[in-house]
Amino acid sequence: MKLCIALDLPSKEENLQLAKNISGLSTDIWLKVGFRSYIRDGVKFVKELQNLGFKIFLDLKLYDIPNTMADASEEIAKMGVDMFNIHASAGRVAMKTIMDRLSKYKKRPLVLAVTVLTSFDEKNFEEIYELPIATKANEFAKMSYEEGLDGVVCSAYESLDIKEITNDSFITLTPGIRPFGEDRGDQKRVADIDFATKAKVNFIVVGRPIYKSGNPKKVVEKIIQKLKEKK
Template sequence: MLIQNSEPRIIIALDFPDADTALSFVKSLDPAQCRLKVGFELFVAAGPTLIEALQTRGFEVFLDLKFHDIPNTVAGACRTAAALGVWMINVHASGGRRMMEAAREALEGEGKRPLLIAVTVLTSMDDAELEACGIGRGVDGQARFLAGLTQESGLDGVVCSAREAPVLRQELGTEFLKVTPGIRPRGSEAGDQKRIVTPADAIRDGATHLVIGRPITRAQDPSAVLAAIHQELLGLET
């Protein structure tokens, strides 16, 4: 199946400390070519007004706050996030089935509900770090286990490493979203990501959306880097 350009697969991580820096950066971007991810640091600094400002500029927003609390609290947080009109929100799958089901149920009935996905294993973690937390099945095993639990809980997909995408595509199907951080164009530094792949390899292996931060946000010409990634993806088969 050829990659379709009807909706952007690239999600740019706005890992900036304040709204002014983020809004200045997005001036160089085309909303038809990417979506934007707002995480903890930026949301705490700028709040909902930033989300509105980005949407006014035509961007769809992935609000990456990784909710993880008791079911009722997470349900309320998801309901409030949905009211902001964001495109996607997420929770931690390790919060368990009841928490994820409560999050999903909180979004039911929304006129245009956001996509709801769950984080499996952070891409900054490896087997040794999981074992130190008392989880002995390793990164791959834990990611597969939590992805299966996420699907059983009725969510739309998971955040996972692109290295886990092939087996998750096989086990959970192509419609189940696989949003993959740790994407680095060839020649980029790995940074703090331990499980990384190139954009083309990620899509080829089953990723549905690519989260890319510093290779674009710290580039001298971000729009040129984004265009080069799109060119790399053109014509790929998934």
Template sequence: MNKPIIALDFSSKQQVEDFLSKFDEPLFVKVGMELFYQEGPELVRSIKKMGHQIFLDLKLHDIPNTVEAAMRGLAKLGVDLTNVHAAGGFDMMQAAKRGLAGSDTKLIAVTQLTSTDENQMHEDQLIYVSLEESVLHYAKQAKRAGLDGVVCSVLEASGIKDACGEEFLKVTPGIRLADGVADDQKRVATPAKARVQGSTHIVVGRAITKSPDPAESYRQIKNEWSGQ
């Protein structure tokens, strides 16, 4: 069972170091746009030197040549996982994969954000199929483009597993404990439900980072995720 991925939703290196000091084991952490745009590649290198795995969550979405060139740069950082928006298209996803050639970085594609519900997808994106159909289409396109998996909600993980296989990564944010609040997420689930539905990775942010005892909350989520 893969470790829960902790979303480092902080704005400074100092906050990250203070948070990581609360743990006495190697973690799998997510560095997103807020943190990366404040601190840049040097922070990523620093976290790697501490022995942690990194999901660099920048959601690239641009023309294929630009994304390929950007991925060549990100490949040098040695992160474990990074991503693009599937909405960028098949050619863009293939270009992103080429940019990572020769590295061990796995590439996944964002399908529909877990802050998006079906009504928003219809009105804002003018996509008139069901949300589940849209996510499944993006997942199949990502697999055809040679990507390693997708970001999706727990609600779509089972269908993607059936369509794309057990080994195709299903990275699911929006994870909350049963007594947690949803915040700005629309499609949320518990670690136990994610495990049952076929998620290969879960991403947990505020349930850990805002906890009075982050290490204990992490342990609780990790145990529920692993079925203990």
């Protein structure tokens, strides 16, 4: 299981300082660049993080018509990021179009599909999708697997079932991780490292428990140690 740190701080300088503080701690640390950071700081910021030696997960959750999504996916591939995501709700045609387009790249990024955002609870989710979270997450995961994607973004609570209906090499990346039981904030379906390990999660995404602590580097070191113990 790998640690992916969410760079969601208010400024580019703060995000870069956090990245610099933890560089060298482990070669298994990935950095997640989401909407806020990417819109504000752009490709140049991503390059700066890559120059520090980190692998990058570009968390833009693409969702548009298939050809537009495929065009965007190609631009992402040209940036040299290691992983990005789309919304599974975009459907099979979009998934197939993207994977066909990326097949020409000798080294393409991993492509994950977002199943159910971890900010959803059952009531709010069913208002939109008219199905329970677990049912729809499994449907989205199976579709993603069949269309050749590398994995999905899901909560730790769906990970094990998704592995069972796909296979153990199909990646699950889980946001909403509170490594040692920290406050859940605006996330509804959160889990700690112990639960994520049992659920066979491949990537845990941790943000606020790191950058809102008094000593982010120490928290990262503690997480890395915990992950080593779980191997």
